[in-house]
Amino acid sequence: MLEARDLECVRGQRQLFAPVSFVTQPGDCYEVKGPNGSGKTSLLRMLCGLLPPTRGEVLWRGAPVSERREEYRAAITYVGHRPSVKQELTALENLLVSTALSGWDVSRHAARTALARLGLKGLEDMPGRRLSEGQQRRVALARLVACPTPVWFLDEVQAALDDTATRVITEVIEEHLADGGVAVIATHQPLDFVRHLSCRIELAA
Amino acid sequence: MTRRSPASLLRWLVWRDVTLAWRRRSDVFATLLFFVMVVTLFPLGVGPDTELLRAIAPGVVWVAALLAAMLSLARLFTEDHADGTLEQMLLTPQPLALVVGAKVLAQWLVSALPLILVAPIVAVQFGLWLDAPLVLTMSLVLGTPVILLVGAIGAALTLGLRGAGSLTSLLVMPLCVPTLVFGAGAVQGVVVSGAAEANLRLLAALLILAVLFAPWAAATALRISLE
Numbered sequence: 001m002l003e004a005r006d007l008e009c010v011r012g013q014r015q016l017f018a019p020v021s022f023v024t025q026p027g028d029c030y031e032v033k034g035p036n037g038s039g040k041t042s043l044l045r046m047l048c049g050l051l052p053p054t055r056g057e058v059l060w061r062g063a064p065v066s067e068r069r070e071e072y073r074a075a076i077t078y079v080g081h082r083p084s085v086k087q088e089l090t091a092l093e094n095l096l097v098s099t100a101l102s103g104w105d106v107s108r109h110a111a112r113t114a115l116a117r118l119g120l121k122g123l124e125d126m127p128g129r130r131l132s133e134g135q136q137r138r139v140a141l142a143r144l145v146a147c148p149t150p151v152w153f154l155d156e157v158q159a160a161l162d163d164t165a166t167r168v169i170t171e172v173i174e175e176h177l178a179d180g181g182v183a184v185i186a187t188h189q190p191l192d193f194v195r196h197l198s199c200r201i202e203l204a205a
Numbered sequence: 206m207t208r209r210s211p212a213s214l215l216r217w218l219v220w221r222d223v224t225l226a227w228r229r230r231s232d233v234f235a236t237l238l239f240f241v242m243v244v245t246l247f248p249l250g251v252g253p254d255t256e257l258l259r260a261i262a263p264g265v266v267w268v269a270a271l272l273a274a275m276l277s278l279a280r281l282f283t284e285d286h287a288d289g290t291l292e293q294m295l296l297t298p299q300p301l302a303l304v305v306g307a308k309v310l311a312q313w314l315v316s317a318l319p320l321i322l323v324a325p326i327v328a329v330q331f332g333l334w335l336d337a338p339l340v341l342t343m344s345l346v347l348g349t350p351v352i353l354l355v356g357a358i359g360a361a362l363t364l365g366l367r368g369a370g371s372l373t374s375l376l377v378m379p380l381c382v383p384t385l386v387f388g389a390g391a392v393q394g395v396v397v398s399g400a401a402e403a404n405l406r407l408l409a410a411l412l413i414l415a416v417l418f419a420p421w422a423a424a425t426a427l428r429i430s431l432e
Binding site for chain 1: 213229289431
Protein backbone atom coordinates (compact mmCIF):
# COMPACT_ATOMS: atom_id res chain seq x y z
CA MET A 1 0.00 0.00 0.00
CA LEU A 2 2.44 2.59 1.27
CA GLU A 3 5.97 2.60 -0.02
CA ALA A 4 9.00 4.72 0.82
CA ARG A 5 11.86 4.85 -1.67
CA ASP A 6 15.27 6.06 -0.50
CA LEU A 7 13.87 8.81 1.70
CA GLU A 8 16.60 11.15 2.84
CA CYS A 9 16.42 14.20 5.03
CA VAL A 10 18.93 17.02 5.16
CA ARG A 11 18.21 19.83 7.62
CA GLY A 12 20.59 22.73 7.21
CA GLN A 13 23.98 21.15 6.54
CA ARG A 14 23.32 18.00 8.50
CA GLN A 15 22.02 14.73 7.14
CA LEU A 16 19.38 13.56 9.58
CA PHE A 17 19.04 9.99 8.39
CA ALA A 18 20.47 7.69 5.74
CA PRO A 19 18.13 6.63 2.91
CA VAL A 20 15.08 4.83 4.31
CA SER A 21 13.10 2.41 2.13
CA PHE A 22 10.24 0.11 2.98
CA VAL A 23 7.05 -1.33 1.49
CA THR A 24 4.01 -1.91 3.67
CA GLN A 25 1.36 -4.58 3.25
CA PRO A 26 -2.11 -4.41 4.83
CA GLY A 27 -1.81 -5.22 8.54
CA ASP A 28 1.77 -3.97 8.87
CA CYS A 29 2.91 -2.04 11.87
CA TYR A 30 6.18 -0.13 11.54
CA GLU A 31 8.04 1.13 14.53
CA VAL A 32 10.40 4.06 13.95
CA LYS A 33 13.08 3.97 16.63
CA GLY A 34 15.97 6.23 17.43
CA PRO A 35 17.31 8.63 20.04
CA ASN A 36 16.14 12.24 20.37
CA GLY A 37 16.98 14.29 17.33
CA SER A 38 17.46 11.31 15.02
CA GLY A 39 14.66 12.48 12.71
CA LYS A 40 11.70 10.33 13.76
CA THR A 41 9.27 13.22 13.54
CA SER A 42 10.85 14.42 10.28
CA LEU A 43 10.41 10.95 8.78
CA LEU A 44 6.73 10.84 9.80
CA ARG A 45 6.15 14.37 8.48
CA MET A 46 7.82 13.34 5.23
CA LEU A 47 5.67 10.23 4.92
CA CYS A 48 2.44 12.15 5.38
CA GLY A 49 3.52 14.92 3.02
CA LEU A 50 4.13 17.82 5.40
CA LEU A 51 7.82 17.88 4.65
CA PRO A 52 9.18 17.36 1.12
CA PRO A 53 11.94 14.73 1.14
CA THR A 54 15.42 15.98 0.29
CA ARG A 55 15.76 12.91 -1.91
CA GLY A 56 13.56 9.91 -2.60
CA GLU A 57 9.79 9.65 -2.76
CA VAL A 58 6.70 8.30 -1.06
CA LEU A 59 4.36 6.09 -3.10
CA TRP A 60 0.71 5.32 -2.43
CA ARG A 61 -0.80 2.32 -4.22
CA GLY A 62 2.10 2.34 -6.66
CA ALA A 63 2.10 6.03 -7.67
CA PRO A 64 3.96 8.99 -6.15
CA VAL A 65 1.76 10.75 -3.59
CA SER A 66 2.28 14.06 -5.39
CA GLU A 67 0.20 12.64 -8.24
CA ARG A 68 -2.72 11.55 -6.06
CA ARG A 69 -2.53 13.99 -3.21
CA GLU A 70 -6.23 14.20 -2.32
CA GLU A 71 -6.73 10.45 -2.38
CA TYR A 72 -3.67 10.00 -0.17
CA ARG A 73 -4.66 12.68 2.33
CA ALA A 74 -8.09 11.11 2.64
CA ALA A 75 -6.43 7.78 3.43
CA ILE A 76 -4.10 8.90 6.23
CA THR A 77 -4.40 10.10 9.79
CA TYR A 78 -1.45 11.86 11.42
CA VAL A 79 -1.38 12.38 15.17
CA GLY A 80 1.61 14.59 15.97
CA HIS A 81 3.16 15.07 19.37
CA ARG A 82 1.25 18.31 19.89
CA PRO A 83 -2.33 17.47 20.87
CA SER A 84 -4.02 20.11 18.60
CA VAL A 85 -6.78 20.54 21.17
CA LYS A 86 -8.34 24.00 21.37
CA GLN A 87 -8.49 25.30 24.93
CA GLU A 88 -11.83 27.08 24.40
CA LEU A 89 -13.67 24.17 22.74
CA THR A 90 -15.09 21.17 24.58
CA ALA A 91 -13.66 17.70 24.06
CA LEU A 92 -16.61 16.78 21.83
CA GLU A 93 -16.34 19.97 19.75
CA ASN A 94 -12.60 19.43 19.36
CA LEU A 95 -13.16 15.91 18.06
CA LEU A 96 -15.96 16.96 15.69
CA VAL A 97 -13.82 19.75 14.20
CA SER A 98 -10.80 17.53 13.73
CA THR A 99 -12.87 14.79 12.07
CA ALA A 100 -14.33 17.44 9.75
CA LEU A 101 -10.80 18.52 8.87
CA SER A 102 -9.90 14.91 8.13
CA GLY A 103 -12.79 14.91 5.68
CA TRP A 104 -15.19 12.67 7.63
CA ASP A 105 -18.78 13.27 8.56
CA VAL A 106 -19.00 11.91 12.09
CA SER A 107 -22.27 12.14 14.01
CA ARG A 108 -22.32 13.47 17.57
CA HIS A 109 -23.26 10.01 18.75
CA ALA A 110 -20.28 8.38 16.99
CA ALA A 111 -17.99 11.07 18.38
CA ARG A 112 -19.27 10.45 21.92
CA THR A 113 -18.70 6.72 21.46
CA ALA A 114 -15.13 7.37 20.29
CA LEU A 115 -14.43 9.57 23.32
CA ALA A 116 -15.94 6.98 25.65
CA ARG A 117 -13.67 4.33 24.13
CA LEU A 118 -10.67 6.45 25.13
CA GLY A 119 -12.05 6.74 28.68
CA LEU A 120 -13.39 10.27 28.39
CA LYS A 121 -17.02 9.43 29.22
CA GLY A 122 -18.52 12.29 31.22
CA LEU A 123 -15.82 14.72 30.07
CA GLU A 124 -17.31 15.35 26.60
CA ASP A 125 -18.47 18.85 27.49
CA MET A 126 -15.37 19.84 29.44
CA PRO A 127 -13.43 22.70 27.81
CA GLY A 128 -9.95 21.79 26.57
CA ARG A 129 -8.16 24.03 29.06
CA ARG A 130 -9.60 22.00 31.96
CA LEU A 131 -8.41 18.68 30.57
CA SER A 132 -5.05 17.33 31.69
CA GLU A 133 -2.26 16.74 29.18
CA GLY A 134 -3.06 13.04 29.01
CA GLN A 135 -6.76 13.72 28.54
CA GLN A 136 -6.03 16.18 25.71
CA ARG A 137 -3.88 13.50 24.13
CA ARG A 138 -6.81 11.07 24.37
CA VAL A 139 -9.07 13.58 22.59
CA ALA A 140 -6.49 13.73 19.77
CA LEU A 141 -6.31 9.92 19.63
CA ALA A 142 -10.11 9.57 19.60
CA ARG A 143 -9.86 10.70 15.96
CA LEU A 144 -8.33 7.30 15.18
CA VAL A 145 -11.47 5.59 16.45
CA ALA A 146 -13.87 8.04 14.79
CA CYS A 147 -12.21 8.21 11.32
CA PRO A 148 -11.42 4.80 9.87
CA THR A 149 -8.56 5.73 7.52
CA PRO A 150 -6.30 2.87 6.35
CA VAL A 151 -2.93 4.47 7.25
CA TRP A 152 -1.99 5.91 10.62
CA PHE A 153 1.11 7.94 11.49
CA LEU A 154 1.53 8.26 15.23
CA ASP A 155 4.23 10.36 16.83
CA GLU A 156 5.13 9.41 20.41
CA VAL A 157 1.82 7.66 20.83
CA GLN A 158 2.23 6.74 24.51
CA ALA A 159 3.43 10.18 25.61
CA ALA A 160 1.47 11.44 28.65
CA LEU A 161 -0.83 8.40 28.59
CA ASP A 162 -1.49 6.31 31.71
CA ASP A 163 -1.52 2.49 31.74
CA THR A 164 -5.25 2.19 31.03
CA ALA A 165 -5.10 4.57 28.08
CA THR A 166 -1.98 2.84 26.75
CA ARG A 167 -3.86 -0.48 26.87
CA VAL A 168 -6.87 1.01 25.08
CA ILE A 169 -4.76 2.57 22.35
CA THR A 170 -2.91 -0.75 21.94
CA GLU A 171 -6.26 -2.48 21.39
CA VAL A 172 -7.32 0.22 18.94
CA ILE A 173 -4.07 -0.17 16.98
CA GLU A 174 -4.35 -3.97 16.97
CA GLU A 175 -7.94 -3.87 15.70
CA HIS A 176 -6.81 -1.43 13.00
CA LEU A 177 -4.04 -3.82 11.93
CA ALA A 178 -6.39 -6.80 12.03
CA ASP A 179 -8.73 -4.88 9.68
CA GLY A 180 -5.88 -4.57 7.18
CA GLY A 181 -4.73 -1.11 8.19
CA VAL A 182 -1.16 0.15 8.35
CA ALA A 183 0.42 2.00 11.27
CA VAL A 184 3.77 3.78 11.41
CA ILE A 185 4.64 4.64 14.99
CA ALA A 186 7.56 6.79 16.10
CA THR A 187 8.79 6.26 19.61
CA HIS A 188 11.93 6.26 21.71
CA GLN A 189 10.37 4.01 24.31
CA PRO A 190 10.20 0.26 23.78
CA LEU A 191 7.05 -0.47 21.84
CA ASP A 192 6.56 -4.07 22.91
CA PHE A 193 2.89 -3.45 23.58
CA VAL A 194 1.82 -3.99 19.99
CA ARG A 195 2.10 -7.73 19.53
CA HIS A 196 2.53 -8.24 15.82
CA LEU A 197 5.17 -5.66 15.14
CA SER A 198 6.21 -6.24 11.56
CA CYS A 199 9.25 -4.11 11.17
CA ARG A 200 11.52 -1.70 12.84
CA ILE A 201 13.14 1.34 11.23
CA GLU A 202 16.23 2.29 13.22
CA LEU A 203 17.45 5.83 12.84
CA ALA A 204 20.97 6.56 14.02
CA ALA A 205 21.77 9.67 15.98
CA MET B 206 -19.61 7.87 8.37
CA THR B 207 -19.41 9.50 4.99
CA ARG B 208 -17.24 11.91 3.12
CA ARG B 209 -17.69 15.62 3.65
CA SER B 210 -18.30 18.20 0.96
CA PRO B 211 -16.10 21.32 0.75
CA ALA B 212 -19.07 23.47 1.83
CA SER B 213 -19.47 21.46 4.99
CA LEU B 214 -15.78 21.84 5.88
CA LEU B 215 -16.09 25.60 5.26
CA ARG B 216 -19.07 25.77 7.62
CA TRP B 217 -17.26 23.81 10.35
CA LEU B 218 -14.14 25.96 10.15
CA VAL B 219 -16.05 29.24 10.20
CA TRP B 220 -18.15 27.96 13.11
CA ARG B 221 -14.97 26.94 14.93
CA ASP B 222 -13.16 30.26 14.54
CA VAL B 223 -16.23 32.34 15.37
CA THR B 224 -16.92 30.19 18.46
CA LEU B 225 -13.28 30.48 19.55
CA ALA B 226 -13.41 34.26 19.14
CA TRP B 227 -16.72 34.47 20.99
CA ARG B 228 -15.36 32.46 23.92
CA ARG B 229 -12.51 34.92 24.33
CA ARG B 230 -14.32 38.11 23.47
CA SER B 231 -11.68 40.37 25.00
CA ASP B 232 -9.46 40.04 21.89
CA VAL B 233 -12.33 41.07 19.62
CA PHE B 234 -13.25 44.02 21.83
CA ALA B 235 -9.63 45.13 22.05
CA THR B 236 -9.46 45.50 18.25
CA LEU B 237 -12.78 47.34 18.15
CA LEU B 238 -11.79 49.62 21.02
CA PHE B 239 -8.49 50.39 19.31
CA PHE B 240 -10.37 51.50 16.19
CA VAL B 241 -12.84 53.67 18.12
CA MET B 242 -10.03 55.25 20.19
CA VAL B 243 -7.82 56.11 17.22
CA VAL B 244 -10.71 57.63 15.28
CA THR B 245 -11.89 59.60 18.34
CA LEU B 246 -8.44 61.01 19.11
CA PHE B 247 -8.36 63.00 15.87
CA PRO B 248 -11.29 65.39 16.48
CA LEU B 249 -9.94 65.91 19.99
CA GLY B 250 -6.45 66.68 18.71
CA VAL B 251 -7.35 68.69 15.61
CA GLY B 252 -10.04 70.85 17.23
CA PRO B 253 -13.62 71.71 16.21
CA ASP B 254 -12.90 72.98 12.68
CA THR B 255 -15.79 71.36 10.79
CA GLU B 256 -14.37 71.88 7.32
CA LEU B 257 -10.97 70.46 8.27
CA LEU B 258 -12.53 67.48 10.08
CA ARG B 259 -14.75 66.67 7.11
CA ALA B 260 -11.72 66.83 4.85
CA ILE B 261 -9.56 64.43 6.92
CA ALA B 262 -12.38 62.07 8.03
CA PRO B 263 -12.18 59.51 5.17
CA GLY B 264 -8.42 59.12 5.53
CA VAL B 265 -8.52 58.88 9.32
CA VAL B 266 -11.28 56.28 9.46
CA TRP B 267 -9.66 54.20 6.74
CA VAL B 268 -6.16 54.31 8.26
CA ALA B 269 -7.62 53.34 11.65
CA ALA B 270 -9.47 50.43 10.04
CA LEU B 271 -6.27 49.32 8.31
CA LEU B 272 -4.27 49.43 11.56
CA ALA B 273 -7.01 47.56 13.44
CA ALA B 274 -6.97 44.86 10.74
CA MET B 275 -3.17 44.60 11.12
CA LEU B 276 -3.63 44.02 14.86
CA SER B 277 -6.03 41.15 14.27
CA LEU B 278 -3.87 39.62 11.53
CA ALA B 279 -1.19 38.68 14.03
CA ARG B 280 -3.54 36.06 15.45
CA LEU B 281 -4.69 34.56 12.17
CA PHE B 282 -2.45 31.47 12.08
CA THR B 283 -0.17 31.66 15.15
CA GLU B 284 -2.42 29.82 17.60
CA ASP B 285 -3.27 27.01 15.21
CA HIS B 286 0.44 26.77 14.47
CA ALA B 287 1.39 26.59 18.15
CA ASP B 288 -1.02 23.79 19.09
CA GLY B 289 -0.52 21.66 15.98
CA THR B 290 -3.96 22.25 14.41
CA LEU B 291 -2.35 23.87 11.39
CA GLU B 292 -0.56 20.62 10.48
CA GLN B 293 -3.92 18.89 10.53
CA MET B 294 -5.29 21.61 8.26
CA LEU B 295 -2.45 21.03 5.81
CA LEU B 296 -3.39 17.35 5.68
CA THR B 297 -7.06 17.84 4.92
CA PRO B 298 -8.16 16.17 1.66
CA GLN B 299 -9.90 19.43 0.68
CA PRO B 300 -7.85 22.22 -0.94
CA LEU B 301 -5.84 24.22 1.60
CA ALA B 302 -7.01 27.45 -0.05
CA LEU B 303 -10.49 26.59 1.19
CA VAL B 304 -9.18 26.39 4.75
CA VAL B 305 -7.45 29.76 4.33
CA GLY B 306 -10.64 31.23 2.87
CA ALA B 307 -12.68 29.93 5.81
CA LYS B 308 -10.23 31.39 8.33
CA VAL B 309 -10.22 34.79 6.60
CA LEU B 310 -14.03 34.79 6.40
CA ALA B 311 -14.29 34.00 10.13
CA GLN B 312 -11.69 36.65 10.90
CA TRP B 313 -13.68 39.17 8.89
CA LEU B 314 -16.87 38.29 10.76
CA VAL B 315 -15.32 38.69 14.20
CA SER B 316 -12.91 41.57 13.67
CA ALA B 317 -13.99 43.61 10.63
CA LEU B 318 -17.79 43.38 10.78
CA PRO B 319 -18.13 45.00 14.26
CA LEU B 320 -15.78 47.74 13.07
CA ILE B 321 -17.89 48.35 9.95
CA LEU B 322 -21.04 48.60 12.05
CA VAL B 323 -19.43 51.11 14.40
CA ALA B 324 -17.74 53.22 11.69
CA PRO B 325 -20.80 55.33 10.65
CA ILE B 326 -21.37 56.19 14.33
CA VAL B 327 -17.80 57.30 15.05
CA ALA B 328 -17.79 59.20 11.72
CA VAL B 329 -20.44 61.54 13.16
CA GLN B 330 -17.64 63.15 15.19
CA PHE B 331 -16.21 64.42 11.91
CA GLY B 332 -19.48 65.88 10.76
CA LEU B 333 -20.05 63.16 8.15
CA TRP B 334 -23.78 63.12 7.49
CA LEU B 335 -26.26 62.18 4.78
CA ASP B 336 -24.87 59.66 2.28
CA ALA B 337 -21.22 59.84 3.39
CA PRO B 338 -21.66 57.24 6.19
CA LEU B 339 -23.39 54.92 3.72
CA VAL B 340 -20.51 55.17 1.25
CA LEU B 341 -18.07 54.74 4.14
CA THR B 342 -19.81 51.51 5.14
CA MET B 343 -19.85 50.26 1.56
CA SER B 344 -16.18 51.06 1.04
CA LEU B 345 -15.27 49.23 4.27
CA VAL B 346 -17.43 46.23 3.33
CA LEU B 347 -15.56 45.97 0.03
CA GLY B 348 -12.12 46.97 1.33
CA THR B 349 -11.63 45.14 4.64
CA PRO B 350 -11.80 41.64 3.08
CA VAL B 351 -9.06 42.70 0.64
CA ILE B 352 -6.85 43.80 3.55
CA LEU B 353 -7.45 40.53 5.40
CA LEU B 354 -6.89 38.39 2.29
CA VAL B 355 -3.64 40.14 1.38
CA GLY B 356 -2.72 40.08 5.08
CA ALA B 357 -3.24 36.32 5.18
CA ILE B 358 -0.41 35.93 2.65
CA GLY B 359 1.89 38.02 4.85
CA ALA B 360 0.84 36.20 8.02
CA ALA B 361 1.45 32.84 6.33
CA LEU B 362 4.88 33.88 5.03
CA THR B 363 6.10 35.11 8.43
CA LEU B 364 4.64 32.23 10.43
CA GLY B 365 7.05 30.97 13.07
CA LEU B 366 9.56 33.78 12.56
CA ARG B 367 10.78 36.05 15.33
CA GLY B 368 8.89 39.35 15.35
CA ALA B 369 6.31 37.93 12.96
CA GLY B 370 3.70 40.55 13.91
CA SER B 371 5.67 43.64 12.92
CA LEU B 372 7.14 41.86 9.90
CA THR B 373 3.63 41.02 8.67
CA SER B 374 2.62 44.68 8.96
CA LEU B 375 5.75 45.77 7.07
CA LEU B 376 5.03 43.27 4.29
CA VAL B 377 1.31 43.88 4.02
CA MET B 378 0.90 47.62 4.50
CA PRO B 379 2.49 48.65 1.16
CA LEU B 380 0.25 46.12 -0.59
CA CYS B 381 -2.78 47.68 1.05
CA VAL B 382 -2.07 51.15 -0.32
CA PRO B 383 -4.40 50.78 -3.37
CA THR B 384 -7.23 49.62 -1.09
CA LEU B 385 -6.63 52.60 1.21
CA VAL B 386 -6.51 55.05 -1.70
CA PHE B 387 -9.70 53.79 -3.33
CA GLY B 388 -11.53 53.34 -0.02
CA ALA B 389 -10.72 56.76 1.37
CA GLY B 390 -11.13 58.19 -2.13
CA ALA B 391 -14.71 56.90 -2.35
CA VAL B 392 -15.68 58.66 0.89
CA GLN B 393 -13.71 61.76 -0.08
CA GLY B 394 -15.50 61.79 -3.40
CA VAL B 395 -18.94 61.78 -1.84
CA VAL B 396 -17.95 64.52 0.64
CA VAL B 397 -16.49 66.78 -2.04
CA SER B 398 -18.49 66.18 -5.19
CA GLY B 399 -21.08 63.51 -4.39
CA ALA B 400 -19.48 60.95 -6.73
CA ALA B 401 -18.10 57.74 -5.21
CA GLU B 402 -19.01 55.13 -7.78
CA ALA B 403 -15.72 54.90 -9.63
CA ASN B 404 -13.72 54.26 -6.46
CA LEU B 405 -16.23 51.71 -5.19
CA ARG B 406 -16.04 49.85 -8.48
CA LEU B 407 -12.26 49.79 -8.26
CA LEU B 408 -12.52 48.44 -4.71
CA ALA B 409 -14.90 45.73 -5.91
CA ALA B 410 -12.41 44.81 -8.63
CA LEU B 411 -9.63 44.56 -6.03
CA LEU B 412 -11.87 42.34 -3.90
CA ILE B 413 -12.54 39.98 -6.80
CA LEU B 414 -8.82 39.76 -7.56
CA ALA B 415 -7.98 39.13 -3.91
CA VAL B 416 -10.64 36.41 -3.52
CA LEU B 417 -9.39 34.69 -6.66
CA PHE B 418 -5.68 34.73 -5.89
CA ALA B 419 -4.91 35.42 -2.23
CA PRO B 420 -6.16 32.12 -0.71
CA TRP B 421 -3.97 30.11 -3.09
CA ALA B 422 -0.95 32.30 -2.46
CA ALA B 423 -1.47 32.10 1.30
CA ALA B 424 -1.91 28.31 1.10
CA THR B 425 1.40 27.96 -0.75
CA ALA B 426 3.09 30.26 1.78
CA LEU B 427 1.72 28.15 4.65
CA ARG B 428 3.14 24.95 3.14
CA ILE B 429 6.55 26.58 2.81
CA SER B 430 6.44 28.00 6.35
CA LEU B 431 5.58 24.64 7.88
CA GLU B 432 8.24 22.54 6.18
